Amino acid sequence: MKRKNKLIHPRDQITTIISRIYKRGMTTTSGGNISIIDDNGDIWVTPSAIDKGSLRASDIICVKKDGTIIGDHKPSSEFPFHKAIYEARPDIKSVIHAHPPALVSFSIVRQIPNTNIISQAKHICGPIGYAEYRLPGSEDLGEVIADEFKKGFKAIIMENHGTVLGGSDLTDAFERFEALEFCARTILYGSQIGTPRYLTDAQIDDFEAQATGVLPEMKDAEYPSDEVEKRLEICQIVQRSCQQGLMISSYGTVSMRWNDNDFLITPTGINRWDLDLDDIVQIKDGKREAGKKPSRAAWIHQEIYNRNPEVNSIIMTQSPYLMAFGVTGSYLNVRTIPESWIFLQDIKTLKYGAHFRKNNNSDLVDNCATALIIENDSVIITGDKLLQTFDYLEVAEFSAKSIVLGNSLGEMVPINDNQVEDLRKKFLS
Numbered sequence: 001m002k003r004k005n006k007l008i009h010p011r012d013q014i015t016t017i018i019s020r021i022y023k024r025g026m027t028t029t030s031g032g033n034i035s036i037i038d039d040n041g042d043i044w045v046t047p048s049a050i051d052k053g054s055l056r057a058s059d060i061i062c063v064k065k066d067g068t069i070i071g072d073h074k075p076s077s078e079f080p081f082h083k084a085i086y087e088a089r090p091d092i093k094s095v096i097h098a099h100p101p102a103l104v105s106f107s108i109v110r111q112i113p114n115t116n117i118i119s120q121a122k123h124i125c126g127p128i129g130y131a132e133y134r135l136p137g138s139e140d141l142g143e144v145i146a147d148e149f150k151k152g153f154k155a156i157i158m159e160n161h162g163t164v165l166g167g168s169d170l171t172d173a174f175e176r177f178e179a180l181e182f183c184a185r186t187i188l189y190g191s192q193i194g195t196p197r198y199l200t201d202a203q204i205d206d207f208e209a210q211a212t213g214v215l216p217e218m219k220d221a222e223y224p225s226d227e228v229e230k231r232l233e234i235c236q237i238v239q240r241s242c243q244q245g246l247m248i249s250s251y252g253t254v255s256m257r258w259n260d261n262d263f264l265i266t267p268t269g270i271n272r273w274d275l276d277l278d279d280i281v282q283i284k285d286g287k288r289e290a291g292k293k294p295s296r297a298a299w300i301h302q303e304i305y306n307r308n309p310e311v312n313s314i315i316m317t318q319s320p321y322l323m324a325f326g327v328t329g330s331y332l333n334v335r336t337i338p339e340s341w342i343f344l345q346d347i348k349t350l351k352y353g354a355h356f357r358k359n360n361n362s363d364l365v366d367n368c369a370t371a372l373i374i375e376n377d378s379v380i381i382t383g384d385k386l387l388q389t390f391d392y393l394e395v396a397e398f399s400a401k402s403i404v405l406g407n408s409l410g411e412m413v414p415i416n417d418n419q420v421e422d423l424r425k426k427f428l429s
């Protein structure tokens with residue numbers, strides 16, 4: 001992925017990411033720690049026992065290569081294993097440790113989540129190691145974790161404790177952390193309504209082999225103000241989707257129709273949390289803006305715009321409760337509450353691979369429904385205004401969540417055909 005943080009001070013990188021992790025409910029006030037090793041071999045690390053919800057750059061500690069500690073607090077009590085990882089693996093430049101609830105669920109039942117649950121996760125996370133229980137903060141814990149990293153893993157489940165991830169930089173480590181917790185959540189939620197199905201390695205290889213940026217490049221792009229406004233709108237919705245837990249760093253595409261069948265779309269290979277206006281790719285007359293790689297799903301967006309004149313914006317993402325349906329094949333019945341049915345009507349599910357260009361994909365792009373689930377991959381939401389499309393996504397995710405949570409109470413009773421007919425007459429005709 002494209003990195004943007006080379007020239008951001010480690011202190012600032014750490015405070016940004018810890019606050020993101022805290023706000024997304026992936027660490028508690030006291031738990032979790034992050035570090036970065038810089039090119040001098042100095043390690044920047046979160047302090048021990050300081051509120052993760054209000055950490056400032058000045059709270060970050062520097063442990064110099066010679067062991068000198070610089071800062072106002074003590075370094076994290078788990079500093080020994082951060083140090084052990086850097087010693088074991090010179091390619092790792094950043095480490096995240098936390099106790100996010102779904103991965104802790106796996107850790108306490110002593111299982112490793114299978115990342116073949118969604119397309120890109122295996123590629124992002126790599127194989128997952130497993131470190132046996134040891135006393136927190138001990139050199140012993142450092143040793144068992146470093147042993148796992150020595151085997152080549154970059155992601156580890158810590159028995160009865162949590163998880164630890166390494167990366168070539170903090171963005172890379174965060175992407176891995178977020179994708180692994182996402183897999184864990186999807187498997188957990190899916191298991192409440194059915195049996196999760198996993199992709200084969202061959203299916204994932206097929207996904208990864210899809211060509212990106214296959215559209216020809218245009219010579220000179222023009223950027224009138226309405227075009228720039230749409231870029232801003234897309235960036236804001238992507239940011240909001242990430243904040244609301246509806247999109248993760250490594251997956252998700254948003255586009256808006258511009259003129260006729262021309263549109264603006266998010267790029268491939270750039271962390272969704274950090275998207276800027278100039279990352280957005282203009283697609284005009286079937287050509288892409290020079291030097292940029294649009295999302296691999298750009299052709300789906302193009303076909304949807306070509307064939308569905310009423311669609312003016314598209315969001316393609318992975319959100320955990322919708323994906324619980326996407327990985328189990330359970331039918332998502334949106335006849336839950338009137339709002340859900342009015343906005344979404346009935347949601348179809350497509351087989352994995354139907355979203356590959358080489359396959360016959362007319363189901364995907366003809367008579368495009370408001371919401372469509374692609375097995376083990378994503379959900380596609382279409383609408384007129386982008387904010388409205390985002391709202392449909394939220395409504396769909398909430399409906400899915402209500403069904404998953406309600407399942408432990410009893411069987412869902414949908415509104416009946418007559419009630420649906422009344423809704424159709426009043427709201428849709």
Ligand SMILES: [Zn+2]
Nearest residue numbers: 032098161162
């Ligand atoms: Zn811990």
